[in-house]
Amino acid sequence: MIRKCPLGSWFAQLRLRTKFLLSTCTLLSLLLIFLLIIVEKEQRAVITAELEKRGRTIAGNLAAVSVKSLLTYNYVTLEQDAEKVAKDEDVLYVIILTKEGKVAAYSGRDEKQGEVLKDPVSQKAMHTRSPLVQTVYNPVTQEEGLDFAVPVFVPPSHERWGVVRVGLSLRAMRKEIARTRRYITGLGLLILLIGIGGATIMAQRISSPIQQLVAGVIEVARGNLYHRIRVESGDEIGHLAYQFNQMTVQLLHQRRQLEIKHQELNQKLREISLLKNYNDSILRSMTSGVITLDLQGRIVTLNAMAEQLLEMPLERVRGVLLTDLLPDQTFTSLLLKTLEKGESLHQNCSVRREKGDALPISMTTSLLKDDAGKVTGILGVFQDLSTIRELEQQLRRADRLAAVGTLAAGVAHEIKNPLVSLKTFTQMLPRKKDDPGFLAKYMRIVPQELDRVNTIVEELLTLARPSKILLRPTAINDVLAHSIELYREQATAAGITIREEYTPDLPPISADPDHLKRVFGNLITNALQAMPQGGGLTVTSQLVHLKVTEVPAYQNNMHSSGGGSQSTLEFVPFVAIRFTDTGCGMTQEQLDALFTPFFTTKGKGTGLGLAISHKIIEEHGGMVQVESQPGKGTTFTVLLPFLYPA
Structure with a gap:
């Protein structure tokens, strides 16, 4: 944008060529005037000095000639001498004064003889005792001149006998000065014309490339980056033109790069738009709920399934703290715990909705990070387990029916043989x-x-009805040692070595020692029967910590409570009792049916011992795990909690 100059800044509005010409002419004019003044001054000084020298010489010579005439008062001779000197063209007058100050001779003015001149110049000259030069003006002839007064002394006396005055005209000096001035002025005008011509040529050479640069800038400003300026010199303007051309080349290159980048950005924008639409479609189509929170715990996004499951429209809850919507719930604490711990979490829990009903879900959380790895939020993916729970219940009902059928078949099979014997007898x-x-x-x-039938019925009753478990503080190592002592002689007789490895100082657990002895007795019996050729049995106890998500008793408790206080637990302490034998081992099919009633791998027994043992451990809030390989032995692990889940 061109700035408007003030009216006083008219010079700034002129073109560069005009500025250069005006500046050159002004500078030359000032130089000529300065030169004229200096030359005139010097010439005036020289001519004045010459004129003064001539005037002093004429006056001095006349004074020397007039000494005798003044002493003798020979006024005639004085007049003749004065007239002779006055004949020179530039001599205005010649005056000879007596010692009394009276005119003894006055060239061309005989009437003044004997008078005393009263004008200031005459008065000053009359009393001078040394050569005196004064400026005089003749109003009659309107001429300016110099008055030279020289006193007349008669050596060796210092008495003054008169004064000789000679007036010289300045007309010749002024003519010479005027002639010199005209000469210098003419020469200056010639030089000025030559300077103007040279300045015009120089201005043309300077302004033409600049005009080309201006035209090039205008073309580039219009978008024509192919415009080039012809470089015709190697001076600064030529260098500027070369750099301008380089600049346009770089601009053209940059524009092409920007066009390429613009196309790439447009392509990426289309890809991002397609990806966003694709992701939105995925989120809308997902059967799992997806929720994201920012670092303050405010809701950022909910997909359609999450809105449906949580009964929260995104438009209403966006930007709201999740703790305000779902306070004191495992769903909320699990998401916030992910940000606190900086790791992904998974847990089955329940979320209580606004209507008050609890929705069982499976929740997986993780951190959201940007490309630099900085955490930007929290992601939660959860599934509705209601249908799965219904299917599990149906499956459990089917399993119970199947178990009843299996149990009935087992009972019929086990009781049939004694009944046949009784019927026969x-x-x-x-x-x-x-x-x-x-x-x-x-x-x-x-x-x-009859005892055999009674035993089967008693064991069936034990398996079917709730056990009367009396929980009390129990030292698990003592219960193990007592159980092993009951079977030590039997093991020794069978060539089996029992090794005990207990962790000392285990804290007491809440359990029924009588029921645990029955479980341990069943496991020891099975181990001894699995080693008919002898072997080794190792019994160990140790403290372990299990995640809450790995313990069914705790999970079931949390589901039933809707995510209550126990949701704050992450790990729970357990005592692990392992029975490891070196027997024949079991196949995978045998392991799958191991706790099924009436299933047995031995030729004798009812097949209810492990089922009853499994039931007793579950009633203690524990678990039974089995690992076995055919020909390498079997390990039964009994896990009992220190804190029995209420």
Whole structure:
């Protein structure tokens, strides 16, 4: 944008060529005037000095000639001498004064003889005792001149006998000065014309490339980056033109690069738009709920499924703190704990909605990070487990029906053999009641078969009805040692070595020691029976910590409470009791059916021992884990909590 100059700054509005010409002419004019003044001054001084020298010489010579005439008062001779001197063209007058100050001779003015001149110049000259030069003006002739007064002395006396005055005209000097002035002025005008011509040429040479530069700038400003300026000199302007051309080349290169980048950005923008639409479509189509929070815990996004499951429209809850919407819930604490710990978390929990109903969900959380790895928020993905819970219940009902069928078949199979024996003896009793051998056999077998039926029924009742567990502080190492002592002789007789490795000073657990002895007895019995050729049994105890998500008893408790106080637990302490034998081991099919009632890998037994043991441990809030490989042995791990889940 061109700035408007004030009216007083008219010079700034002129073109560069005009500025250069005006500046050159002004400078030359000032130089000529200065030169004229200096020359005139010097010439005036020289001519004046010459004129003064001539005037002093004429006056001095006349004074020397007039001494005798003044002494003798020979005025005629004085007049003749004065007229002779006055004949020179530039001599205005010649005056000879007596010692009394009277005119003795006055060239061309005889009437003044004997008078005393009263004008200031005459008065000053009359009393001078040394050569005196004064400026005079003749009003009659209107001429300016110099008056030279020389006193007349008669050596060796110092008495003054008169004064000789000679007036010289300055007309010749002024003519010479005027002639010199005209010469210098003409020469200056010639030089000025030559300077103006040279300045015009120089201004043309300077302004033409600049005009080309201006035209080039205008073309570039219009977007024509292909415009080039012709470089015709190697001076600063030529260098400027060269740099301007280089600049346009760089601008053209940069514009092409920007066009390429612009195309790339447009392409990336289209890709990002497509990706956003694709991601939005994925989020809308997901059967899992997705929620994101910022670092302050405010809701940023909810997908459609999350809005449906949480019964929260995004438009209403965007920017609201999740702790204000879902306070004191595992759902909220799990998301915030992810930011606090800086790691992903997974947990099954429940979320209580505005209507008050609890929705079981499976929740996975992680941190949101930008390209630089900086945490920007929290991501939560959760699934509705309601359908899964219903399917699990249906499956459990089916399993219970299947178990009832299996149990009925087992019961029928186990009881059938004793009943067949009892039926046979009952049918034979009327015919052989008098046979002592038959009666002895009857009295021995019938009670055994009845006891067998009774045992099966008792174990079925133990498996079917809740056990009467009396929890009290129990030293688990003491219970293990007591259980092993009951089977040590049997193990020694079978060639089996029992090794005990207990962690000392384990804190007491809350358990029923009598029920635990039954469980440990079943596990030891199974281990001894799995090693008919002898071997080794190692029993260990140690303290372990399990995640809450790995303990079904705690998970079930949290689901039923809707994410209550126990949701604050992350790890719970357990005591792990392991029974490791070197027996025959089991196949995967056998492991899958291991805790099924009436399943057994031995030729004797009811197959209810492990099922009952598994039930007792679950009622303690614990778990039973089995690891086995055929030919390498089996490890039973019993996990019992120190804090029994309420």
